[in-house]
Amino acid sequence: MVEKIRSSSSGLDTPREARNRILPRLRPNPDRFGSGTENIARFMGTPQFLFYMTVFVVVWLTWNTIAPDNLRFDSAALGFTALTLMLSLQASYAAPLLLLAQNRQDDRDRVSMREDRHRAERNLSDTEYLTREIAELRIAIREVATRDYVRSELRSVLEELLEASDGQDPAQQKKTRKKAPENTASLPRAQQGGRNTGP
Structure with missing residues (x-):
């Protein structure tokens, strides 16, 4: 008796049987x-x-x-x-x-x-990336020797050489004077090199 009731009743755990449709389902x-x-x-x-x-x-x-x-x-x-x-x-x-x-x-x-929102987010991220790269390039350029810096260093070296030659013996001054034109002649080449290395 109990088995007949269980077999006849359908619970929520059992799938519902497909009903015969009079009209076909339109999709x-x-x-x-x-x-x-x-x-x-x-x-x-x-x-x-x-x-x-x-x-x-x-x-x-x-x-x-x-x-x-x-x-x-x-x-x-x-x-x-x-x-x-x-x-x-x-x-x-x-x-x-x-x-x-x-x-x-x-x-x-x-x-x-x-799509516009995603595109705007991508553009913003690309802009932030480019901004960071430009900032890094600016920092790197500041550490590179410029033309004015190279000229000032050459002038200071030349002044040190001239001061050192003033404190030497006359024989050594003749030698340094002979070497000085070579240094002064090589100065424009260094300046030209500094111009090429400029920004």
């Missing part, structure tokens, strides 16, 4: 369906649609007012019931189509905003 392609609804919504927001709709309503009203009674399909005495029904049906379908198109546009805007 349209969302991208194709969405693009179709967007095309319809775009057409409904154009002046051409308003023009065609106006022409249709005018022709409908004119035909059902002027045409013979046996050819009329909508009675003017009843207030053009068929036309009112068609316009309300068109409006009832237009609202969901517009909402679907608006939802797709919102999704696209959200995706583009996310």
Whole structure:
């Protein structure tokens, strides 16, 4: 008895059996369906649609007012019931189509905003990296000997040599004087080298 009750009752832990459907489940392609609804919504927001709709309503009203009674399909005495029904049906379908198109546009805007945010973050990180590299290059350039620094060092060395030659014996001064033109002749070359090594 208990076994029959357990077998007949289905709990939450047992999967539900598939029910036989009378109508097949429709699974349209969302991208194709969405693009179709967007095309319809775009057409409904154009002046051409308003023009065609106006022409249709005018022709409908004119035909059902002027045409013979046996050819009329909508009675003017009843207030053009068929036309009112068609316009309300068109409006009832237009609202969901517009909402679907608006939802797709919102999704696209959200995706583009996310991509723009990621792009801005990448640009910010690249800018920070370049700023750090430029700061390191500036620090490294400060440690490099410039043209003025090389000239000042050469002048100080030349002054030391001249002072040392003044304190020597006359024989040694002759030797240093003979060497001095060589040093002075080599000075412009050093200066030219300092100019080439300048920033």
